[in-house]
Amino acid sequence: MIKRSDFPKNFVFGTATAAYQIEGAANEDGKGPSIWDIFSHTPGKIMTGENGDVACDHYHRFKEDVQLMKEIGLDAYRFSISWPRVMPDGKNINQKGVDFYNRLVDELLEHDITPFITLYHWDLPYALYEKGGWLNSDIAMYFRAYATFMFNELGDRVKHWITLNEPWCSSFLGYFTGEHAPGHKNLQEAIVAAHNLLRSHGHAVQSFREEVKDGTIGLTNVVMKVEPGDSRPESFLAASLVDKFVNAWFHDPVVFGKYPEEAVKVYQERGLQVMENDMDIISTPIDFFGVNYYTRTLVVFDTTNPLGFSYVQGDLPKTEMGWEIYPQGLFDMLVTLKERYRLPLYITENGMAGPDKIENGKVKDTYRIEYLEKHFEKALEAINAGVNLKGYFIWSLMDNFEWAYGYSKRFGIIYVDYNTQKRILKDSAYWLKDFLIS
Numbered sequence: 001m002i003k004r005s006d007f008p009k010n011f012v013f014g015t016a017t018a019a020y021q022i023e024g025a026a027n028e029d030g031k032g033p034s035i036w037d038i039f040s041h042t043p044g045k046i047m048t049g050e051n052g053d054v055a056c057d058h059y060h061r062f063k064e065d066v067q068l069m070k071e072i073g074l075d076a077y078r079f080s081i082s083w084p085r086v087m088p089d090g091k092n093i094n095q096k097g098v099d100f101y102n103r104l105v106d107e108l109l110e111h112d113i114t115p116f117i118t119l120y121h122w123d124l125p126y127a128l129y130e131k132g133g134w135l136n137s138d139i140a141m142y143f144r145a146y147a148t149f150m151f152n153e154l155g156d157r158v159k160h161w162i163t164l165n166e167p168w169c170s171s172f173l174g175y176f177t178g179e180h181a182p183g184h185k186n187l188q189e190a191i192v193a194a195h196n197l198l199r200s201h202g203h204a205v206q207s208f209r210e211e212v213k214d215g216t217i218g219l220t221n222v223v224m225k226v227e228p229g230d231s232r233p234e235s236f237l238a239a240s241l242v243d244k245f246v247n248a249w250f251h252d253p254v255v256f257g258k259y260p261e262e263a264v265k266v267y268q269e270r271g272l273q274v275m276e277n278d279m280d281i282i283s284t285p286i287d288f289f290g291v292n293y294y295t296r297t298l299v300v301f302d303t304t305n306p307l308g309f310s311y312v313q314g315d316l317p318k319t320e321m322g323w324e325i326y327p328q329g330l331f332d333m334l335v336t337l338k339e340r341y342r343l344p345l346y347i348t349e350n351g352m353a354g355p356d357k358i359e360n361g362k363v364k365d366t367y368r369i370e371y372l373e374k375h376f377e378k379a380l381e382a383i384n385a386g387v388n389l390k391g392y393f394i395w396s397l398m399d400n401f402e403w404a405y406g407y408s409k410r411f412g413i414i415y416v417d418y419n420t421q422k423r424i425l426k427d428s429a430y431w432l433k434d435f436l437i438s
């Protein structure tokens with residue numbers, strides 16, 4: 001049985017959340033609307049018709065939540081800042097919003113929990129969306145100013161920062177499939193948004209080097225193990241190409257200063273415009289990559305699809321999200337990232353949505369314990385294979401607003417009763433508490 005002491009001494013175990021998914025107080029103390037406030041209030045966008053107006057009410061209950069993190073014994077906590085809470089119009093400061101994050105950081109430090117901050121976890125100020133949002137190249141300057149302000153405000157106490165959470169989701173789910181805010185369905189827009197997200201990332205890193213000299217900063221991507229769904233050679237080719245679009249597209253430019261060749265050609269015909277010194281900015285050196293790993297993606301050669309491939313379902317056991325449980329993919333991707341980019345890594349998200357039910361005041365989420373054990377084992381295997389893995393953040397600390405699925409998908413190790421806002425540690429939280437002292 002794997003033990004905490006099998007991991008390197010300074011390895012951090014934590015949990016992760018995001019502002020829009022847990023804070024609530026959507027219109028309180030001067031906070032401005034984000035694109036997710038508008039999207040979740042737009043009929044038909046959220047499967048359950050729910051929104052993040054209250055969520056887990058973390059804005060008011062953060063002290064209780066930090067106390068629960070302490071009770072479990074977490075080393076670290078990854079959370080995001082709501083840009084429109086601190087800058088309601090994307091530019092001017094809302095001091096009450098800033099005060100909340102000062103209080104949260106101080107509460108974490110008082111409980112010996114190391115804060116890891118994500119600057120952007122999808123909740124763009126709506127006022128900036130009205131100015132073009134990620135489609136307007138000026139967004140990089142707004143993001144740089146926001147990042148610089150936060151570095152100056154919290155950088156004395158917070159030494160670990162992530163610029164963006166999953167730019168692939170922000171651009172391709174937000175602007176191509178339309179599943180996420182702002183709900184556009186335009187491939188050219190998705191390509192432009194992805195480029196502006198990476199430019200914004202680079203500007204924030206440049207500012208960080210001036211503002212927080214003793215800190216580390218990185219970029220978090222969703223990392224999908226892309227595999228062929230059948231044995232045809234064309235499907236192997238399709239898998240390799242999809243891997244370039246979903247994985248390499250958001251890692252290569254940040255390290256090598258250039259997009260993957262195979263994908264550039266496709267995107268240049270569909271609106272990608274790279275201006276002078278964009279790639280130099282995007283490839284401003286970072287200290288680590290954050291890896292959000294959930295599952296694998298299977299693709300097959302498919303001439304009926306204009307892109308030449310289609311996604312297929314695998315036959316492994318699945319979570320409530322319909323995602324296959326595939327711990328081997330975590331090992332494979334950690335090794336791939338290490339060999340290609342030679343950067344330290346954090347697993348900034350890994351976890352599962354389960355059929356969590358309260359029975360006699362308990363949640364027997366044995367399936368989540370097994371899921372975490374298997375993925376912990378693969379993470380350790382990767383470390384022993386030479387991967388410089390520095391930490392592991394479970395998604396998520398508590399059940400929360402799961403974007404287009406509303407509150408119907410429970411990822412937390414803590415159960416949230418949304419009617420009463422009562423928090424109940426699931427069996428997986430008690431398991432983690434024991435693991436962290438093993």
Ligand SMILES: N=[N+]=NCCCCNC(=O)[C@@H]1[C@H]2[C@H](O)[C@@H](O)[C@H](O)[C@@H](CO)[C@@H]12
Pocket residue numbers: 018021165166169222224292294295296297323349395402403411
């Ligand atoms: N097929 N397939 N699939 C895998 C693709 C997963 C893309 N979604 C994510 O990674 C999001 C990430 C997000 O940071 C968090 O805010 C979300 O709550 C979790 C759970 O959904 C994950």
